[in-house]
Amino acid sequence: MTNPRTAALIVAAGTGVRSGSPIPKQYAPLCGKAVLAYSYAALSAHPAIDRVIVVIGAGQEAALRAALGEVEYVIGGASRRLSVLAGLEALDRLPGEGRGRLVVANDANNAAAPASAGATDGVARVLIHDAARPFLSAAVIDRLLAALDTHDGAVPALPVADTLAKGDAELGETVPRDSLHRIQTPQAFLFPTALAAHRGWPNDGSGDEPTDDAQMVRAAGGSVALVAGDPMLEKITHPADFAAAEDRLATTLRTRMATGFDVHRLEVGEELWLGGVKIPHDKGLSGHSDADVALHAITDALLGTIAAGDIGTHFPPSDPQWRGADSAQFLQHAASLITERGGIIDFVDLTLMCEEPKIGPHRAAMRDRIADLLQLDTDQVSIKATTTERLGFTGRGEGIAAQAAATVRVPGGKK
Numbered sequence: 451m452t453n454p455r456t457a458a459l460i461v462a463a464g465t466g467v468r469s470g471s472p473i474p475k476q477y478a479p480l481c482g483k484a485v486l487a488y489s490y491a492a493l494s495a496h497p498a499i500d501r502v503i504v505v506i507g508a509g510q511e512a513a514l515r516a517a518l519g520e521v522e523y524v525i526g527g528a529s530r531r532l533s534v535l536a537g538l539e540a541l542d543r544l545p546g547e548g549r550g551r552l553v554v555a556n557d558a559n560n561a562a563a564p565a566s567a568g569a570t571d572g573v574a575r576v577l578i579h580d581a582a583r584p585f586l587s588a589a590v591i592d593r594l595l596a597a598l599d600t601h602d603g604a605v606p607a608l609p610v611a612d613t614l615a616k617g618d619a620e621l622g623e624t625v626p627r628d629s630l631h632r633i634q635t636p637q638a639f640l641f642p643t644a645l646a647a648h649r650g651w652p653n654d655g656s657g658d659e660p661t662d663d664a665q666m667v668r669a670a671g672g673s674v675a676l677v678a679g680d681p682m683l684e685k686i687t688h689p690a691d692f693a694a695a696e697d698r699l700a701t702t703l704r705t706r707m708a709t710g711f712d713v714h715r716l717e718v719g720e721e722l723w724l725g726g727v728k729i730p731h732d733k734g735l736s737g738h739s740d741a742d743v744a745l746h747a748i749t750d751a752l753l754g755t756i757a758a759g760d761i762g763t764h765f766p767p768s769d770p771q772w773r774g775a776d777s778a779q780f781l782q783h784a785a786s787l788i789t790e791r792g793g794i795i796d797f798v799d800l801t802l803m804c805e806e807p808k809i810g811p812h813r814a815a816m817r818d819r820i821a822d823l824l825q826l827d828t829d830q831v832s833i834k835a836t837t838t839e840r841l842g843f844t845g846r847g848e849g850i851a852a853q854a855a856a857t858v859r860v861p862g863g864k865k
Contacts, residue, residue: 455500456595457573458493458636459537462486462514462581463507463526475686476581477513481699483794484517485686487825488584493577493636495789496591501573504581505537519822529659531666534578535648542645544572576644578663579636584695585682586636588790593677594638602672603639605664606679607631631676634683637663643672703794703859708754710854712746712761716847724802724809724850725816725833726778726823731807735850738767742777744833747854748798748820749777752784755858756791778823785824793860795824799832803844803851809835 462476476486486504493502505526506514514523524540526533575598579586590606597604610630616622644663647670651660660666664674682702686695716722720734725744735741749761758764765772765780788795798820802809809816813833821828838845 455573456498456575456577457501457503457541457641458499458577458579459534459541460486460489460493460502460504460579460581461526461530461533461537462504463510463533464530464582465507473513474507474510477510477517478692480584480686480692481696481794482796482827482830483825485584486514486517486581489579489581489586490518490521491789491825492586492588492792493579493591495786496588498591498595499577503537503540505533507533519825531648531651531660534663537578538576538641538645538648541573541576541641573641575638576641577636577638578644580685582686583635583683584686585680585684585698585792587680587682587792590677590680590683591636594636597675597677598638598640601675602643603637603664603667603674604677605637605662605674606634606683607676608634608679608681632679633662633664634679634685635662639663639667639672643667643670646670647672702792702861704861705796705857705859706755707855707857708751710747710750710752710754710760710856711852712743712750713843713849713851714741714743714746715849722807723777724812725800726781726819727812727815729807729812733847739765739772739775739780740777743850743852744800744802744816744854745777745781745820747852748800748856749780749784751798751854751856752781752788752795752858755856756788756793756860758784758787781820781823788858788860791860793858795826795830795856795858797830797832797857798824798826799855800834801853802833802835803838803853804835804849805837805840805845805847809833 465474477484490502490504493499504514504521504523506523508525514521524537526536575595577591577594594604594606608631610627610632614625614627616625644667647666650670651666668674682698686692714735714737716733717736718733720736722729722731722734723740723742726742735743746761753760761780764783785795816833817828817831821831843849844851
């Protein structure tokens with residue numbers, strides 16, 4: 451099969467009571483972002499993954515929205531197994547080329563919904579990931595998907611390095627650690643195999659609840675490959691794990707700052723888009739795309755933090771496909787490149803230079819829109835405005851200029 455459709459499910463339906471957090475651990479902050487946001491960004495940015503769906507608990511909709519903005523989700527069930535089943539059933543109901551928005555309130559206690567004819571044509575492979583493992587690398591995803599060429603499933607694994615022994619109050623005999631592994635997520639499967647294994651698992655309370663999906667696929671007769679895991683994929687379970695996760699993240703990240711600058715001409719008959727918001731005005735900005743000078747400046751600032759050229763490098767003005775394009779996609783592309791590097795956007799600062807229109811009445815809407823596009827809190831976005839005292843082209847009302855600065859943290863480099 452060429453270019454098989456690949457979906458990812460992030461299981462985020464738990465309450466995380468052992469973490470000590472007043473909110474479920476998947477929504478708790480970790481270095482300024484929700485724990486869930488890290489793995490969601492990594493899966494969304496991977497070029498082989500077509501769709502990412504979050505499985506949440508009932509009543510967690512607002513928490514999900516605060517963590518990720520408007521994303522596709524499914525309501526899970528009373529156990530991890532039932533939550534995964536809810537996600538798989540939702541994927542199975544998608545049409546073959548289904549691109550519509552998926553928000554499913556699923557009855558996860560219904561163990562096996564009827565298969566929809568032809569629906570599995572749309573999804574060939576699925577990755578199932580626990581939200582409590584935030585630091586997911588593209589290399590792990592690559593290894594998992596490659597293993598599906600020869601196996602029904604694949605799991606990331608780390609060899610056990612510590613001595614293992616039996617015992618309770620006293621030390622008992624040691625257990626040979628050869629061929630023992632610690633199993634991580636995401637776990638990858640051929641979609642029909644995963645769906646059949648979950649549908650076939652006893653739902654009458656007679657069987658033990660599985661601890662992972664690979665166990666279910668093996669019980670159904672499927673083959674599961676072991677691929678190299680990643681120490682960064684440690685699971686967050688207890689209060690001390692948050693501090694350890696922040697330490698792991700801090701040791702791998704370096705702060706970078708870059709700026710961006712853009713100018714566009716004001717012309718009669720054009721729409722005026724600034725910061726992703728359409729502003730009523732007698733003139734609009736002219737350019738090859740929608741000419742949103744604010745988003746263009748921020749895009750260049752973000753690209754600068756990873757030395758990835760400028761907006762024209764990625765979206766050449768000579769290419770007709772970008773004529774009239776929504777500049778939001780330029781901004782999100784730059785953000786996705788940072789995410790692919792394992793980076794975090796910390797702060798964006800924008801200064802708009804114009805005599806008209808007045809920016810103040812639209813500042814809040816622009817902050818909200820930019821924060822939503824970059825999956826940031828609004829207090830991570832600053833917007834200022836100034837005039838040039840009627841000097842120069844901005845002072846004459848001929849155009850609008852924008853200066854942006856972005857601060858990010860990315861892996862690698864010297865201190």
